[in-house]
Amino acid sequence: MIKFLTQFGRYFLLLKKVFSRPEKPYVYYKQTMHELLYLGFYSVGITAIISFFMGAVITLQTAYNTENPIYPTYLIGLGCRDSIILEFSSTITALILAGKVGSSIASEIGTMRVTEQIDALEMMGVNSASYLILPKIIATLLFFPILTLLSICIGILGGWAAGTSAGVITSANFIYGIQYAFIPYYIVYSLTKMLVFAFIITSVSSFQGYYVDGGSLEVGRASTKAVVFSSVMILLFNVVLTQLLLS
Amino acid sequence: MITVKHLEKSFNGHVVLNDISIIFETGKTNLIIGRSGSGKTVLLKSIVGLHEIDSGEIWFEDILFNKLDFKEKKKIRQEMGMLFQGSALFDSLTVEQNVRFPLDMFTDQTLEEKNERVNFCLQRVNITNANNLFPSELSGGMKKRVAIARAISLKPKYLFCDEPNSGLDPPNAILIDALIKEITEEYLITTIVNTHDMNSVIEIGTNIVFINEGKICWEGNKNEILHSDNEVLNDFIFANALAKQLKMHVRK
Numbered sequence: 343m344i345k346f347l348t349q350f351g352r353y354f355l356l357l358k359k360v361f362s363r364p365e366k367p368y369v370y371y372k373q374t375m376h377e378l379l380y381l382g383f384y385s386v387g388i389t390a391i392i393s394f395f396m397g398a399v400i401t402l403q404t405a406y407n408t409e410n411p412i413y414p415t416y417l418i419g420l421g422c423r424d425s426i427i428l429e430f431s432s433t434i435t436a437l438i439l440a441g442k443v444g445s446s447i448a449s450e451i452g453t454m455r456v457t458e459q460i461d462a463l464e465m466m467g468v469n470s471a472s473y474l475i476l477p478k479i480i481a482t483l484l485f486f487p488i489l490t491l492l493s494i495c496i497g498i499l500g501g502w503a504a505g506t507s508a509g510v511i512t513s514a515n516f517i518y519g520i521q522y523a524f525i526p527y528y529i530v531y532s533l534t535k536m537l538v539f540a541f542i543i544t545s546v547s548s549f550q551g552y553y554v555d556g557g558s559l560e561v562g563r564a565s566t567k568a569v570v571f572s573s574v575m576i577l578l579f580n581v582v583l584t585q586l587l588l589s
Numbered sequence: 590m591i592t593v594k595h596l597e598k599s600f601n602g603h604v605v606l607n608d609i610s611i612i613f614e615t616g617k618t619n620l621i622i623g624r625s626g627s628g629k630t631v632l633l634k635s636i637v638g639l640h641e642i643d644s645g646e647i648w649f650e651d652i653l654f655n656k657l658d659f660k661e662k663k664k665i666r667q668e669m670g671m672l673f674q675g676s677a678l679f680d681s682l683t684v685e686q687n688v689r690f691p692l693d694m695f696t697d698q699t700l701e702e703k704n705e706r707v708n709f710c711l712q713r714v715n716i717t718n719a720n721n722l723f724p725s726e727l728s729g730g731m732k733k734r735v736a737i738a739r740a741i742s743l744k745p746k747y748l749f750c751d752e753p754n755s756g757l758d759p760p761n762a763i764l765i766d767a768l769i770k771e772i773t774e775e776y777l778i779t780t781i782v783n784t785h786d787m788n789s790v791i792e793i794g795t796n797i798v799f800i801n802e803g804k805i806c807w808e809g810n811k812n813e814i815l816h817s818d819n820e821v822l823n824d825f826i827f828a829n830a831l832a833k834q835l836k837m838h839v840r841k
C-alpha cells in the first residue's frame with residue numbers, strides 16, 4: 343500500500359516536471375511532429391484493421407441475436423453503429439494502442455534511462471522529463487481522437503461489408519439503420535474518452551520507462567507493466583467516464 | 590576550480606565514497622584513478638549532481654553547487670561537458686545531430702554556424718565521413734569520440750570524462766589524451782578524467798588522485814607517481830609482472 347502511494351506520488355511529481363515551461367519551443371515542436379508520425383500515423387494501419395473486423399463481427403452477432411421477424415432488420419445497422427461509437431472505437435482501440443504505443447514508449451524511454459542518455463540530457467541542463475514526454479503527450483492527444491473517428495468510419499464500413507455479403511441485411515436497410523435516431527453527442531462522448539485514454543497510455547508508459555533502474559531485463563519488465571497498468575486504468579476510467587458523461 | 594569537501598555517498602547502506610575532499614584546478618587535467626568498482630564513476634556523477642550525495646559540499650568556483658535547485662543548476666550545467674563511460678549518444682539522432690544537440694538547445698546560432706562548429710569538433714576527434722550515421726552504426730571507439738565531440742561542442746568551462754580512451758586503439762587513445770590536455774590548457778577548462786589507463790596517467794596526469802575502496806589513498810602528479818612508496822598504489826600501477834620487475838630493477 344505504501345509502495346503504491348509512493349508510486350502514485352512519483353507519477354504526479356513526474357507530471358509536474360513534464361509540464362514545466364519548455365526551454366526551446368522550436369525543438370519541442372520538431373519533436374512533436376516526429377512523435378505525431380511515429381506514435382500517431384504509424385498506428386493508422388492497426389486501427390483500421392481491428393476496426394474493420396470488429397465492425398464485421400458486431401454486425402453478424404447482432405444479426406444472429408435478433409433473428410426474429412418482430413425486429414426490423416435496419417436495427418442491425420443501428421446496433422452496429424451505436425456499439426462501435428460508444429465502446430469499440432474508443433475503449434477497444436485504446437486497449438490495442440496501449441499495447442502498441444504504450445510498450446514502445448516505455449521501452450524507448452527505459453532504454454534511454456539504462457544507457458545513461460537521460461543522464462546526458464540532465465547533465466546538459468535539459469529538462470529530460472519534459473523534453474522526452476511532453477511531445478509524446480501532445481502528439482497522442484492530437485492524433486488518437488483522429489484514430490477514433492477513423493475507427494468509427496472503418497468499423498461501420500466493416501459492418502456493412504460483412505452484413506451485406508453474408509446476406510443478413512440489405513445495403514439499403516443497413517444505411518437506413520446507421521442514420522436512424524443518430525445522437526451526435528455519442529461522438530463527443532467517444533472522443534472525450536479517447537482523449538483521457540491517450541493521456542493515460544502516454545503518461546503511464548512514460549512513467550514506467552522513466553524510472554527504470556537496472557538493465558535490459560528491467561526495460562522489458564517496464565514495458566510489460568506499462569501495458570498492464572495503462573489497460574487497467576483505461577478500463578477503470580471507462581466506467582467512471584461513462585457514468586459521468588452518459589447518465 | 591571545483592572543490593569537493595567531505596563527500597559521502599552510499600547506496601542502500603553500502604558506502605561507496607567515504608569522506609572525499611579534493612581540489613580540481615582550472616587549466617589542468619585532473620585525473621582520478623582507481624580499480625574497477627572503486628567508485629570513480631559514482632564520484633564523477635556525484636560532482637555533477639546526477640547522484641544525490643549523502644553529505645559534503647561541492648563548490649564550482651564560489652558557488653555551492655549541491656545546494657542549488659534545478660533551475661540554478663541548469664545555468665552551470667550549460668557550462669559543463671560530460672563524456673559518459675558508455676558514451677550515452679542519443680540513439681534516435683545521427684552523429685551530426687548528436688554533436689549539434691547542445692547547440693540546438695542552448696544557442697541561437699544559425700544552422701550554418703552550428704554545423705561549422707559540429708564539423709570542427711568532429712574533426713578534432715578524428716571522425717570524418719560519419720555525419721549521417723546513427724550511433725548503432727558506429728564502433729565502440731567511434732561512439733566514444735563522437736561523445737567527446739558532443740561534450741566539447743558548447744565550449745565547456747568544466748569537462749568531465751569517464752574513461753575517455755577505454756576501448757580505443759593506441760593511436761586514437763593518444764589522440765584523445767592529447768586533445769583533452771590541449772583544450773584544457775588552451776581554453777582554461779577545469780577537466781576531470783577518470784581512467785585506469787597508465788599510459789594516460791603518464792601522458793596527461795597533471796594532478797592525480799588515486800581512489801581505493803571509496804577513499805583517497807594517494808595524491809600527486811605524474812612525476813611522483815612512479816616513485817611512490819604507497820603499496821596499494823604500487824600494486825595498482827605495477828600490476829603486471831614486467832612492470833613489477835622493472836620497478837625492482839630501478840630500485841636496486
Ligand SMILES: Nc1ncnc2c1ncn2[C@@H]1O[C@H](COP(=O)(O)OP(=O)(O)OP(=O)(O)O)[C@@H](O)[C@H]1O
Nearest residue numbers: 600605623624625626627628629630631632674785
Ligand atoms: N546506481 C547504483 N546503485 C547501487 N550501487 C551502485 C550504483 N552505482 C554504482 N554502485 C556501486 O558503487 C561502486 C562503485 O562503482 P563505480 O561505477 O563508481 O566504479 P568505477 O570505479 O567507475 O569502476 P569502473 O572502472 O569499472 O568503471 C560499485 O561497488 C557499484 O556496485
Ligand SMILES: [Mg+2]
Nearest residue numbers: 629630674751
Ligand atoms: Mg566507471
